Amino acid sequence: xxxxxxxxxxxxxxxxxxxxxxxxxxxxxxxxxxxxxxxxxxxxxxxxxxxxxxxxxxxxxxxxxxxxxxxxxxxxxxxxxxxxxxxxxxxxxxxxxxxxxxxxxxxxxxxxxxxxxxxxxxxxxxxxxxxxxxxxxxxxxxxxxxxxxxxxxxxxxxxxxxxxxxxxxxxxxxxxxxxxxxxxxxxxxxxxxxxxxxxxxxxxxxxxxxxxxxxxxxxxxxxxxxxxxxxxxxxxx
Numbered sequence: 001x002x003x004x005x006x007x008x009x010x011x012x013x014x015x016x017x018x019x020x021x022x023x024x025x026x027x028x029x030x031x032x033x034x035x036x037x038x039x040x041x042x043x044x045x046x047x048x049x050x051x052x053x054x055x056x057x058x059x060x061x062x063x064x065x066x067x068x069x070x071x072x073x074x075x076x077x078x079x080x081x082x083x084x085x086x087x088x089x090x091x092x093x094x095x096x097x098x099x100x101x102x103x104x105x106x107x108x109x110x111x112x113x114x115x116x117x118x119x120x121x122x123x124x125x126x127x128x129x130x131x132x133x134x135x136x137x138x139x140x141x142x143x144x145x146x147x148x149x150x151x152x153x154x155x156x157x158x159x160x161x162x163x164x165x166x167x168x169x170x171x172x173x174x175x176x177x178x179x180x181x182x183x184x185x186x187x188x189x190x191x192x193x194x195x196x197x198x199x200x201x202x203x204x205x206x207x208x209x210x211x212x213x214x215x216x217x218x219x220x221x222x223x224x225x226x227x228x229x230x231x232x233x234x235x236x237x
Contacts, residue, residue, distance in 0.1 A: 047175065048227070053183035054128075055220035056138040056212060063091075065180060066140055066213065073173035079160030084147035085169050085208075088199050091140055098198055099143075100135035103189040103210070107132065110190065126223050134185065138212035143195050144170055145205040166208050177213055183220075184211045 031039070070087045078084060090096055107130040111120070135141055146166040150157045170186070177184045192207035201207075 047178065050174070050178040051183070051222045052185045053216045053220055053222060054134055054185060055217040056134045056183070057215040057217050058137050058139060059215050061139050061182065061214055065182075066142070069173060069176040069180060069213070070142075072176040073169045076165070076169040076172045078165035078169070079162070082147075082150065082159045082165070084150070084159040084162045085166050086145040086147065086201070086205055087173075088143040088145060088201070089140060090143070090199075093136070095198070096135055096138075096141050099141065099195065099210075100132055102194040102198065103132050103135060103187070104130055106189045106191060106194070125225070132187065132189070134212045135187075135210075137217075138214040140213040142173075142211045142213060143199060143207055144173070144209045144211065145196075145201055146208045147204050148206060149204050151202075151204065170209050170211075173211065177211075182213055183216045184213050186211060 066089060070089070073087070074083060074085070090099070111130045115123075144166065146162050147159055148162060150159055174184055174186070187210040189210065192210070195201075195207040195210070196205065
């Protein structure tokens with residue numbers, strides 16, 4: 001009897017595991033090649049005007065705008081469609097100030113002790129320093145966490161290609177911010193463990209990026225930089 005029961009369980013498991021996946025027809029439109037070219041050039045033009053901004057206006061941005069930006073980011077592809085990310089969105093002034101104080105403590109140690117002379121030299125033309133006023137000023141501060149595993153009840157489940165998946169979602173987020181007419185900055189005050197504690201995140205989440213979002217200040221400036229040309233970043237075969 002035990003053998004029969006085990007056999008039935010095995011058959012049931014095979015039936016479930018081999019169930020045919022569900023698919024729907026992809027409804028992407030067939031765009032004429034001429035329009036594809038125009039779209040590609042226009043998007044390139046838009047994104048080439050994007051800059052990392054460190055000086056923000058405190059002007060309010062509606063929550064609904066941030067909702068749409070996050071959902072755009074969350075549409076990114078991910079390993080096994082696990083979507084191993086959490087966007088923590090902060091507008092509370094007291095909490096933002098607490099994050100700034102902790103970030104500046106780590107950044108002080110970075111600029112004065114941890115960073116090599118070569119690293120500091122490479123940063124000179126960007127004019128960065130340990131002070132992060134934007135964490136107080138920007139109306140929204142978004143901390144993107146990556147999930148190292150997920151929990152379903154008491155069961156631990158694997159996630160796959162976590163850094164790659166969360167990195168793609170971050171790229172979608174930055175593009176969506178720019179498309180909306182706002183600015184952001186990728187801030188990584190390493191080590192970032194303080195964000196886990198301040199935001200009381202679970203043990204399976206690790207901070208990945210900190211992204212302020214808002215309008216640029218009226219007197220905002222950005223450093224003069226150049227991006228590499230096509231022949232420096234691509235190889236065609």
